[in-house]
Each structure stands twice: as C-alpha cells, then as structure tokens.
Amino acid sequence: MATQVRGIQDEKPWFYTATGLLGDKRDTMLDNQLLLRPELGRPLERGYSVPKSFTFGRPNGLKDGGASEALRGWTSSITLPLHRQKELKTERDFIGLNKAAVQAGLISAPEQYHFRASHDVRRNVATEEKSKTRSRRLPPTMVFGISTRPSTPVFDLLEHKYQDKWLAERRAADLAKRKNEQDTKRTTGKVYETRASLLRTYQNPVEPAPLWQMPRFSRNAHPHLETFRNDNLKTSAFKHHESDGISRKGAFAHGIYEPAKS
Structure with a gap:
C-alpha cells in the first residue's frame, strides 16, 4: 500500500x-x-x-588545511578576509538637473523632460561605512572577558606601605593648605577709613521739600470742626486707636474683634 x-x-x-x-x-x-x-x-x-546540485549553507572562505593540517599543528598566523562592501545604488540628483536646466535656459516642462533624458547627474551617497574603519573578522581563538587581577603584594601590606603613603599625602596636603592661608593673609591688608573717605561716602539726610500749596490755603485755611478739646487728647486718642486696632479686622483696623486663637 x-x-x-x-x-x-x-x-x-x-x-x-x-x-x-x-x-x-x-x-x-x-x-x-x-x-x-x-x-x-x-x-x-x-x-x-531548487536545482539538484544546490548546496545549502554559507561558503567557507577560510581554508585551514583540514585534518592533515590539524595533525601537523595549527598555523599561528591566519589571513582573514575583509568584510565585503555593499554595492550602493546612487540616486539621481534632480536639484542639480533643475539647476543645470535653468542655467541652459530651459524653463518649460517639456524642455526639462528632454534635458533630463539626455543628461544624468547622480548624488554623492554618504554612508556610515566610510567613516568606520574596516575591521577584520575575529579569529576563532579570540578570548573575551576581563583580565585576571594581579596578586596582592603581601610584602607591602606587612610593612604598612599603604598607610605610610596615605600619611605622607595627607601631610603634604596640610602643608600646602597652610602655605596658601599664609599667602592669603599677607596679601589682604586692612584698609583704614579717614575723614575724607567717610565724607565721600556719607551723605547728610535731607528732608524732602513739602508739596506745593496755594498760599491762601496754607495760611488761612482752617478746619471747620474740631472734635478734640486740645492736642493732648487728640494724641492719646490716636494712640489708643493704634493699640486697640491690633485685635480688629480690616486694613485700617476698623472692623470687628477677632476671636482668640489657641
């Protein structure tokens, strides 16, 4: 079956x-x-x-000699091929074609069409591969990772060399700091003020001039109503108003009394 x-x-x-x-x-x-x-x-x-004689896989460009070469010993220097550079397709530079057509005196669309058919300008392709350096393929014996840290110098630890080195560095830093402070003290001196310098900087306070008023109002104008018997009572009344306005509300302390706050 x-x-x-x-x-x-x-x-x-x-x-x-x-x-x-x-x-x-x-x-x-x-x-x-x-x-x-x-x-x-x-x-x-x-x-x-797929044709019958087709072989799948990637061709091996490196020929190391096979098993016979491995039995005799691997070669130390192996020439590895470089990476193949891809073929880049350039594009037409229409800006350059339009510029050349205008310089030739061709303005209309049919004239530019015939000009492009008979002329060709290509753009310069700027790729990242130009800036990159060509690197060879890494050999199969390449080892990756972090290198082994060197062994600890036990002899230096027993003699306290690291401690002595740290103390010497601290002593040198303290000496440099003291020297810098001494140089600063020497350069900066105290400046004494004299009478002339004080007179140049000090200005006697001057009361501002009063606002201008007409003479008849400044000499003959008096209030029509005076509620206080004398000036002492007026002054004491204003003082009492200022002290009483602490517990009142409002911008001019004429409002109600505020409640006590705990």
Whole structure:
C-alpha cells in the first residue's frame, strides 16, 4: 500500500496540494505555499524550485588545511578576509538637473523632460561605512572577558606601605593648605577709613521739600470742626486707636474683634 501511495506521489506531484487528485491541475499550484499540504514525516515545502546540485549553507572562505593540517599543528598566523562592501545604488540628483536646466535656459516642462533624458547627474551617497574603519573578522581563538587581577603584594601590606603613603599625602596636603592661608593673609591688608573717605561716602539726610500749596490755603485755611478739646487728647486718642486696632479686622483696623486663637 505504501509503495502504491509513493508511486502516486511521484507520478502526480499535486497529491499534497489543496485540491489533491481531484479538480484542476496547474503547475503554478506547486509554487504557491498556501495550496501546499504537509507530507507525513517531512517538513512542509515552501514552493521554491531548487536545482539538484544546490548546496545549502554559507561558503567557507577560510581554508585551514583540514585534518592533515590539524595533525601537523595549527598555523599561528591566519589571513582573514575583509568584510565585503555593499554595492550602493546612487540616486539621481534632480536639484542639480533643475539647476543645470535653468542655467541652459530651459524653463518649460517639456524642455526639462528632454534635458533630463539626455543628461544624468547622480548624488554623492554618504554612508556610515566610510567613516568606520574596516575591521577584520575575529579569529576563532579570540578570548573575551576581563583580565585576571594581579596578586596582592603581601610584602607591602606587612610593612604598612599603604598607610605610610596615605600619611605622607595627607601631610603634604596640610602643608600646602597652610602655605596658601599664609599667602592669603599677607596679601589682604586692612584698609583704614579717614575723614575724607567717610565724607565721600556719607551723605547728610535731607528732608524732602513739602508739596506745593496755594498760599491762601496754607495760611488761612482752617478746619471747620474740631472734635478734640486740645492736642493732648487728640494724641492719646490716636494712640489708643493704634493699640486697640491690633485685635480688629480690616486694613485700617476698623472692623470687628477677632476671636482668640489657641
């Protein structure tokens, strides 16, 4: 039975398709991945036609000699090929073409169309690969990681060399600080003020001039109503108002009394 099924598969390649042995058969159905069906015990085909002599994988550009070379000893210096540079496709520089067309006196669209058909200007492709240096492929014996830390000098620890070094550094820093303070004290001296310097800086307070008033109002104008009997009573009344305004509300302390705050 298995032999018969295998014979059907070889004779009719549409056996593992969506239609099977029934329906229309077209060669394009074997290239369409959506119409292909998996075969028992084999991976699903993708519909690509590959020649019989095709080899999958990546070619090995490095020839190390094989097993015979390994038995005799690996070569120390191996020349590794450089990375291949990709071919970059340049684009047409339409700005340069328009500029050249205008300089030639071509303004209309048909004239520029014929000018572009007979002339070609390409842009300079600036890529990051130009700035990068070409690096060779790392050899297979390359080792990554952090280098081993050197051993601790036990002899220096026993002689307290690190302590002596730290004390010497602190002593040198203190001496430098003292020297800097002494130099600062010598350079900065006290400046004594004299009478002339004080007179230049001090200005006697001068009362501002009163606002201008008409003479008849300043000499003859008097209040029509005087509620205080004398000036002493007026002064004491204003003092009492100031002391009483502490516990009142309002900008001028004419409001109600504020409650006590705990």
